[in-house]
Amino acid sequence: MAYTVEPPAEGRRITYDEGSGELRVPNNPVIPIIYGDGIGTDVGPAARRVLDAAAEATGRRVAWMRVYAGEAARDWYGENLPSETVDAIREHRVAIKGPLTTPVGSGFRSLNVALRQTLDLYANVRPTYHLDGVPSPVKHPEHMDMVTFRENTEDVYAGIEWEAGTDGAEELRRFVEEELGCTGVIHDGPVGVGLKPITEFGTKRLVREAIDYALEHGRDTVTLVHKGNIMKYTEGAFRDWGYEVAEREYGDEVITEDTLWEERDGELPAEAVVVNDRLADNMLQQVLTRTENYDVLATPNLNGDYLSDACGAQVGGLGVAPGANFGEGRCLAEPVHGSAPKYAGQDKVNPTALILSGRIMLDFLGWSDAADLVRDGVEATIQDRTVTYDLHRNIDGGEKVSTSEFAELVAEKIRGMG
Ligand code: NAD
Numbered sequence: 094m095a096y097t098v099e100p101p102a103e104g105r106r107i108t109y110d111e112g113s114g115e116l117r118v119p120n121n122p123v124i125p126i127i128y129g130d131g132i133g134t135d136v137g138p139a140a141r142r143v144l145d146a147a148a149e150a151t152g153r154r155v156a157w158m159r160v161y162a163g164e165a166a167r168d169w170y171g172e173n174l175p176s177e178t179v180d181a182i183r184e185h186r187v188a189i190k191g192p193l194t195t196p197v198g199s200g201f202r203s204l205n206v207a208l209r210q211t212l213d214l215y216a217n218v219r220p221t222y223h224l225d226g227v228p229s230p231v232k233h234p235e236h237m238d239m240v241t242f243r244e245n246t247e248d249v250y251a252g253i254e255w256e257a258g259t260d261g262a263e264e265l266r267r268f269v270e271e272e273l274g275c276t277g278v279i280h281d282g283p284v285g286v287g288l289k290p291i292t293e294f295g296t297k298r299l300v301r302e303a304i305d306y307a308l309e310h311g312r313d314t315v316t317l318v319h320k321g322n323i324m325k326y327t328e329g330a331f332r333d334w335g336y337e338v339a340e341r342e343y344g345d346e347v348i349t350e351d352t353l354w355e356e357r358d359g360e361l362p363a364e365a366v367v368v369n370d371r372l373a374d375n376m377l378q379q380v381l382t383r384t385e386n387y388d389v390l391a392t393p394n395l396n397g398d399y400l401s402d403a404c405g406a407q408v409g410g411l412g413v414a415p416g417a418n419f420g421e422g423r424c425l426a427e428p429v430h431g432s433a434p435k436y437a438g439q440d441k442v443n444p445t446a447l448i449l450s451g452r453i454m455l456d457f458l459g460w461s462d463a464a465d466l467v468r469d470g471v472e473a474t475i476q477d478r479t480v481t482y483d484l485h486r487n488i489d490g491g492e493k494v495s496t497s498e499f500a501e502l503v504a505e506k507i508r509g510m511g
Contacts, residue, residue, distance in 0.1 A: 098177060100185070104156020107186045107458075109422035116186070116422055118458045120153045125181045129191025130163040131432025132442045137191045139444035139500035143470065144189075144451045146504035147463040158185070162204055163193040163432075174204050179211055187424045189454055191447055192432040205427070206252065209245050214418035214425055215295065216302045217243040219401040220453065224468075226475040227409040228487035236384040237407045240312075242303040243397025245418060247295045248327075250394040254287035262286045291327040291393060296334040302419065303391035304339060307366045308346055315339075315347075317370040318392040318400060331393050332370050339368040373400070380404050405429060412443030412483040415450040417457070426454040440495040443481040445471055448503065470506040474499065 100106075104123035109116050128137025141157060148155050160178040161169055170177075173196070182188040193204040208214070219241045223234040231237075255261035265286045269275050300317070307315050317336070321329030339347045343366075350369035353360075371379060373396045380387065380403055392400060405414040414429040428446035436442045448471060455464040475484065478491030479502055485493040494502065 098158065098160055098181065100158050100181070101156040103154075104158070106184070109186055111422070114422065116457075116459070118460075121156055122187070122458065123156045123158050123185050124454075125158045125160045125178075125185050125188040127160055127162050127178070127188070127190035127193075128165070129432060130165070130194040131192060131434045131437040133163075133191030133193070133432060134438060135436075135440055135442055135496045136428075136444040136447045139496050140189070140191075140447040140451050142497075142500045143444075143448045143467060143503045143507065144455070144463075146507040147455065147466045147470070148460070150466055150507055150510070151460060151463040153460065153463070160188075162190070162208075174207055179208070182208070182425060183212055186422060187454060187457060189426040189447075189451055192428065192430060194432045194434065206250065208425065209418055212418075212420055212423060212425065213246065214420040214423060215244065215246050216299055216419045217241075217245040217397065217416060218302075218306075218419060218453070219243065219397075219405070219414065219416040219429060221401065221404040221408055221414070223408040224413065224472045224475055226472065226478070226488075227413060228484060229408055231381070231407050233384070234408050237380075237404060239380070239384075239387050239404055240306065240389050241397055241401040241404065242299060242306070242389065242391045243401065244295055244299045244331075244392065244394050246394075247290045247292060248394035249287050249289045250398075251288070251290055253290065255285065257283035257285040289324070289327050291331050293330070293334050296331045296393075297338050300335040300338045300391050301342070303389050304343060304347060304366060304368070307389045308343075312366065312388040314367045314369060314386075314388045316376070316387055316390050317368070318373050318376045318390050318396050319370065320373045320396070321370075322372060328373075328393060328396075335370070335391060336368065376400065377403055381407070401429065409484065411446065412481065413445040413449065415446055415448075415453060417450055417453040419457075424454055424457040426450040440497055441482055442496055443483050444496050444500050445475075445481075448500070466507045466510055467503075469510060470503040473506045473510075474502045477502075 100123045104121050105119040107118050107122045128134050160181045162174050162178050166175050195203045222238045303315050317332050319328040319332045321332045348365045348367055350367055411430040416429050417424055417426040428450050430446055452464045452467040479494050481499050482493055
């Protein structure tokens with residue numbers, strides 16, 4: 094296949110030193126961008142405009158390298174996820190993407206899952222915080238300030254599953270009943286089967302990311318969220334391995350909740366992060382009723398999916414919910430929302446989620462000044478009540494603006510602040 098996308102000549106490559114774990118970022122890095130399917134063609138250019146303004150205001154310039162996946166890639170390459178796109182993201186280490194539609198029908202893997210697995214982006218990180226002026230269904234949305242670290246490569250999302258009626262499903266039933274002796278549990282008739290792998294390796298590297306983040310950002314707690322009371326050897330193991338990392342690898346910087354009470358009468362040593370654990374069902378209540386008590390959450394894949402959506406609903410929903418996937422020296426920023434096909438191409442939806450995903454990416458580059466400008470620019474624009482339809486319908490008054498108008502207003506604010 095012909096090589097159709099070239100890195101822009103005016104940019105330089107980000108490099109990573111594996112020994113020191115240091116990312117070396119030039120002032121004009123090449124950053125691949127996938128606009129994505131559906132509303133991706135609306136929010137992609139909008140986010141780019143805002144991120145450009147923030148880079149420029151802080152004396153830098155991003156050399157964007159547009160790459161393709163999903164529908165756009167099918168037109169060009171005849172495939173959903175061309176290797177050239179995956180290679181560009183792998184080589185340049187840091188990238189941003191809009192949503193990709195998962196084609197309906199058997200045989201299609203989710204492109205998002207494929208990208209995360211291929212690049213070993215093992216932590217999906219979703220910060221949930223309230224921007225002043227964003228309408229919310231709760232009384233104190235400002236109490237919400239959590240960051241969910243969701244394991245991204247295993248659990249029931251690993252894709253090891255068999256459809257009812259297939260040889261694989263029947264073979265597994267036979268193995269479980271005859272070889273392992275678990276009889277009388279699986280009902281007769283067709284059965285679909287999925288496996289839930291939770292490894293020590295996958296758990297520990299995720300929990301390390303969460304604790305490192307808490308230490309670097311001055312957070313008070315890391316909460317391991319699991320269903321270990323029921324799924325003892327998967328979710329329970331996640332909890333146990335999580336505590337093991339905390340106790341063995343971080344010395345005095347980290348203290349477990351039990352030790353805090355047993356040995357220190359609740360007295361917290363200065364600057365230490367407390368690691369505790371909660372059952373996932375309980376946690377879905379606590380994020381609503383004891384919002385202020387929680388900071389950083391570390392959790393297996395499925396719990397993290399539910400939990401971050403529940404948190405996001407309190408602070409404005411999908412239009413404003415950012416995220417990013419991290420691997421070793423890698424970041425692929427992407428919003429929580431999907432391609433919302435019914436709004437595609439209408440210049441209507443909210444680009445905030447992708448813009449704030451870009452903020453996470455800027456932080457990863459070490460450009461925290463630019464990242465702060467992005468946040469402040471978005472917040473100031475929303476405080477002016479110039480918002481897209483999703484926020485406009487929930488506030489009194491205000492002016493409804495399009496995707497591109499909103500982005501331009503944010504860029505103007507940033508230029509004014511820079
Ligand atoms: P969706 O997030 O695309 O849309 C659900 C609804 O949320 C929309 O109808 C709209 O009302 C609202 N919404 C979403 N984004 C918005 C925005 N930026 N501004 C304002 N409102 C917004 O979810 P879906 O309809 O379940 O999924 C559509 C497609 O997207 C599916 O193919 C799914 O697989 C895919 N998807 C992709 C990703 C990803 O790329 N990471 C994530 C989720 C879903």
